[in-house]
Amino acid sequence: MNRPPDVARPRASGRPRRRYAARLPVPARTEQLLDAALELVGESGFDAVRMQAVARRGGVTRPVVYECFGGRAELLAALIAREATHLRTVYAEMARAGDGEGPKGARRLPVQALATVLAAAARAPATWRLLYVALDTLPDGPRQELAAARAELTEVIRDRFAAYAAALGLPADLDAEVAVPLLRAMVDVAAQRVLLDPDRYPPERMTAALRAVLAALSPPVSRP
Amino acid sequence: MSDPEDGSPARRRLAPADRREALLDRALELVAESGAAAVTMQAVARAAGVARPVVYDFFADRAALLDALLAREETRALTDVLSVAPRALTGTDLGDSVTRALEAFLALVLRRPTTWRVLLSPSAALPTEVGTRIEQGREKIAGVIETSIRAVLGGRAAGLDTEVVALAVVAAGEAAARLVLTAPEQFPPARLTRFTSTLLGALPLQLGTPRQPGTARQPGTARQPGTAL
Numbered sequence: 001m002n003r004p005p006d007v008a009r010p011r012a013s014g015r016p017r018r019r020y021a022a023r024l025p026v027p028a029r030t031e032q033l034l035d036a037a038l039e040l041v042g043e044s045g046f047d048a049v050r051m052q053a054v055a056r057r058g059g060v061t062r063p064v065v066y067e068c069f070g071g072r073a074e075l076l077a078a079l080i081a082r083e084a085t086h087l088r089t090v091y092a093e094m095a096r097a098g099d100g101e102g103p104k105g106a107r108r109l110p111v112q113a114l115a116t117v118l119a120a121a122a123r124a125p126a127t128w129r130l131l132y133v134a135l136d137t138l139p140d141g142p143r144q145e146l147a148a149a150r151a152e153l154t155e156v157i158r159d160r161f162a163a164y165a166a167a168l169g170l171p172a173d174l175d176a177e178v179a180v181p182l183l184r185a186m187v188d189v190a191a192q193r194v195l196l197d198p199d200r201y202p203p204e205r206m207t208a209a210l211r212a213v214l215a216a217l218s219p220p221v222s223r224p
Numbered sequence: 225m226s227d228p229e230d231g232s233p234a235r236r237r238l239a240p241a242d243r244r245e246a247l248l249d250r251a252l253e254l255v256a257e258s259g260a261a262a263v264t265m266q267a268v269a270r271a272a273g274v275a276r277p278v279v280y281d282f283f284a285d286r287a288a289l290l291d292a293l294l295a296r297e298e299t300r301a302l303t304d305v306l307s308v309a310p311r312a313l314t315g316t317d318l319g320d321s322v323t324r325a326l327e328a329f330l331a332l333v334l335r336r337p338t339t340w341r342v343l344l345s346p347s348a349a350l351p352t353e354v355g356t357r358i359e360q361g362r363e364k365i366a367g368v369i370e371t372s373i374r375a376v377l378g379g380r381a382a383g384l385d386t387e388v389v390a391l392a393v394v395a396a397g398e399a400a401a402r403l404v405l406t407a408p409e410q411f412p413p414a415r416l417t418r419f420t421s422t423l424l425g426a427l428p429l430q431l432g433t434p435r436q437p438g439t440a441r442q443p444g445t446a447r448q449p450g451t452a453l
Contacts, residue, residue, distance in 0.1 A: 171426050178403070178411070178419040185399035186392045193391065201388075209388035216384070217427045 030068040033058045034079050038126045041079075047137045049076060073139050080142035084149040086127050090120040091156045098163060106167030111211050113160050114190060117153075118203030121191045129195055132188070154184050244282045244292075247272050251293050256338040259345075263290055291357070297339045298361045304332040305365050319424030321376060323417050326400060330413040333401045341405055344398055366390045 024032065036058035040048040051072055055062045069075040094116040098109025121128040131150050135143050158180045165174055193201035238246060250271035254262045265286055269276040283289035308328040333340045343358055370390035374381045403411040 171422050174422050174426070175415065175419045178400075178416055179423075181403060182396045182399045185395040189391050189395035190388075205385065206388055209385040209392075212384050213389060216380075217424075 026068060029060070029064065030078070033060070033065055033068055033075070034082055037075060037079050038083065041133060042126045042129045045134055045137060046076065049079075051075070073141075076139060076142045077145075080130075080138075080146050080149075083127050083130055084145055086124065087130070087149050088152065090116060091152055095156050095159060097160055098167070103167055106164055107214075109160060109164045109167075110214060111207050113157075114187065114210055115203060115207045117187055117191055118194050118206055121194045122198055122203050125195050125198075128191060132192060132195075153187070154180060157183050157187065240282075243274075243278070247274075247279060247282060247289075248293050248296055251289060252297065252338055252342065255293070255342050260290060260342075263293075265289070294342070294357055297342055298357060300336060301339055301343055302361055302364060304336070305329070306368060308332060318376065319421060319427070322424055323421045326397070326420055327413060327417045329397055330400065330404050330416060333404060334408075334413070337405055340401055344402055344405070362394060366394045369393050 033054055037049050037054050040053055040057060049072065051065050051069075052062055054075065055065045058065070065075070069078060094113050097112035097116060098106045101108070130146060131153070135146060138146065158176065161176060161179055161183060164170075165176075190201075190206040194203055194206065247268055251263050251268050254267055254271060263286065265276055265279045265283075268289065269279045272279075279289070283292060308325070343361070366387075367390070370386045373384075373386045373389060373393075377384065377386075400416050403416065404413055
């Protein structure tokens with residue numbers, strides 16, 4: 001976020017002026033403080049998200065944080081609501097993988113779906129870390145919302161697996177209840193590597209590996 | 225050491241090495257029953273029927289005890305996997321090899337369910353060093369699997385990023401183990417091996433056609449016609 005440089009203005013009291021960020025309208029400040037809170041989660045978990053810590057990270061005083069959020073619970077709820085929306089936007093894109101190009105499109109589905117997740121993880125690592133951070137210190141409401149948002153990734157995988165299996169004519173008795181958790185685990189490990197060490201494991205490397213494996217295991221063109 | 229003079233088996237005077245093992249056994253049971261948070265020096269002492277100082281004779285503190293426990297369990301698990309992986313992943317039929325490897329792996333998971341439950345549980349409740357240790361164990365297993373993949377594929381592995389493939393195989397294997405451990409009735413090992421044989425049986429495994437390496441493309445960019453993916 002672009003902020004104007006911190007310009008010290010004279011004060012009537014004559015006390016040395018505390019350095020803090022330039023004044024922002026409340027909606028912009030809210031966003032900036034949620035960014036600060038998200039950073040704290042990524043570094044030290046939800047426990048680290050305290051009004052004082054968010055103020056310090058955001059370069060403002062505590063009252064400024066209270067102007068935007070009634071308290072810690074409200075801040076965490078706002079954070080999870082915002083981040084869950086970001087996750088769901090990516091899920092929606094992932095749910096379109098392989099659409100509209102017939103059997104050929106379906107063949108590209110797994111790589112497209114994985115690429116969507118990994119591009120999002122690389123673009124917004126702090127958001128994607130929320131899929132893997134411990135939830136136990138989060139208050140009930142946001143915890144349930146984040147748990148639900150995490151679980152929805154599995155549902156997208158379930159849906160795309162069914163589309164892929166149908167388009168490629170994989171055996172109808174292929175056990176989706178087994179396939180889906182295995183696929184989810186593989187998506188997770190790829191995303192975690194991208195988050196952990198993006199230089200060594202860039203998204204393109206992971207998708208290239210999947211593409212090569214699928215090419216080697218290439219099933220016959222779809223049966224009607 | 226001050227064992228109570230009670231003659232019950234749990235409180236019998238044990239040689240130090242045996243006592244240490246017994247304490248770790250009790251700690252493992254506690255983790256299995258109630259999670260790592262339940263492992264305190266006091267709880268382990270109580271479960272083992274010894275006084276708390278006896279536990280301190282062997283472990284400086286709770287973290288040291290958990291670390292020793294994880295080290296032991298990880299060694300056991302690793303030894304098991306390493307004894308199975310190279311043998312299982314041989315043969316010419318990939319589908320058959322994968323299914324046999326999975327079968328062997330799930331059998332050894334079920335032989336030490338508590339060990340695997342601990343190693344595969346989300347590591348949030350465990351100290352960071354323990355999480356790091358489990359991560360290192362995972363890397364070792366991934367290394368062995370990578371070697372096996374190279375051995376099975378031979379020259380055809382040239383264009384394949386076997387490191388990444390091995391990571392995916394480890395993740396899938398762990399997910400399979402979790403299913404078998406957490407819902408044993410719903411997911412007997414036979415259900416998982418049936419899945420791999422159905423899946424891989426449906427594919428004409430054209431392992432003889434290596435693709436060119438380094439052809440990664442961004443999604444959405446033009447692809448050559450006729451390229452599968």
